[in-house]
Amino acid sequence: MGFKKKKKIPHYGKVKPKNYRAIYEEKFYNVLLKLRWPLMVVIFTTGMGVLSLMIINNKTDGKSVLNYLFHIVISISTVGYTEGYSGNIEANRLFSIIFLMIAFPLAYLYGLVATVQVFLQSDIANIYRYWRMYKAMEKLHGHYIICNFDEITKEVIKNLRKRGIKVVLIEPDKSKEPQIRNFGIEYYVFDEPYKRSVLLGVGIEKAKGLVSAFEENTQDLSVIVTARLIRPDKDEFYIIATATNEGAAEKMKLLGANEVIVPSVTIGRRISSLVLHPPSPTISRFMEQIAYGERTDIDIIEIKIPEGSPLIGKTLKDIKMRQETGATIVAIIRKDGKMKIAPSGNTIIEEGDSLLILGHPKALRRAEEFFEEYEEEMKEKMEEVEVE
């Protein structure tokens, strides 16, 4: 403690991250601190008792000393099976009387009882559980920070969990602890999420994104601004929030949120779309499951074709993506926004296209690698041109 090197903190200001693990370590030290005096009294009385019996009986051989220790321990603990000495009964009993008068209140009533009390009251198991959780939390990276525990974020956490994405929950209200524990959230802290130290403490610098879903717009705004000041890059750190009206949503977007959802508007649109297109039970459910990420065996991604890509001008048949990766190109969105659904193999890829690819998550990962390889190829070619 105390000798840590001063690290350069890359974000603005000089706020140190809140160390949740250290808080619980401190709590554990405080428990130990309470044990000092009771344990000291017990050890002192035992030692003095053994020593006195040795002096009274004038015996220092191993057997006698062990018997004296036994005698003292059963006296202090008020068990008292038998006497630990054989000869010189009167002197020993006289000593035992005086010893017990002192040792009983000191070592038993104060020492042992206080020790047990400290263990019962201090909730060691809970301290250990939190300490272990925060120790594991320090190693997280690429996780999502979720603010506030309510029905919306419960749904978010449930779906992210299915995909194996780690989340850290920040909840200002400590009284929700039992619900949070019952819901089985792995990492959570009880704190105000608009504080820089709290966001740094839950590893915002290594996180992938943040979800803020408070009922009050002001709370969302303060969280968004704080998070965006620490992680200014919108592409690297994704902030999603909820707002009660469109005006607030616009402000949140201007202040740093990537996406803002207005629940009432979203629900209204969904209802109206259901009215306009009476749902076919299989198709709409399937699309919905893909769109909301409910299915873990199928997913959809978007790949952008950058300027100067070697893919431009080639047909879908030529690049043989399906054969190599197992994923399917289900649609192409052209630069002007026109969508070509279910493109044929003869469709030509153009500059600025977005390819929508559907498939098993594993196949999609292969597809991403497939397109990355093309991009690298392009970069190499560009470098060659530059050298020439």
Added chain:
Amino acid sequence: MINWGKVWSDFFIVLALTSNVGFIFSHDPYQLVIAITVNLIATVLKFGAKKILSAEMLATALVADLHLIPATILYFTGIHVPLAIGLAVGAAVANIISIVFLIIEIIFEYKREEEEF
């Protein structure tokens, strides 16, 4: 003002060393019982201290205890008395290290007090 909590803990830390050294020279069973009692108390007093070298202090105290407990068993059973003395010497070394840490800590405390003014 004298910090009486500190007097107690320092008292026992120093007493742990002196009683330990006393046993090494006298080979006396009474001295051994005193030494182990004082060493155990010195360990307990280091529990939960939130100072600069508290972890190191506790570690040295535990080393001293783990030397003296087997030393006591060996001495009173009479199996291997020279080894018991040897272990007590080891405990004394641990106690000396503990006192060195104590002095370092005192220096740091003074430095910090100066900074605060």
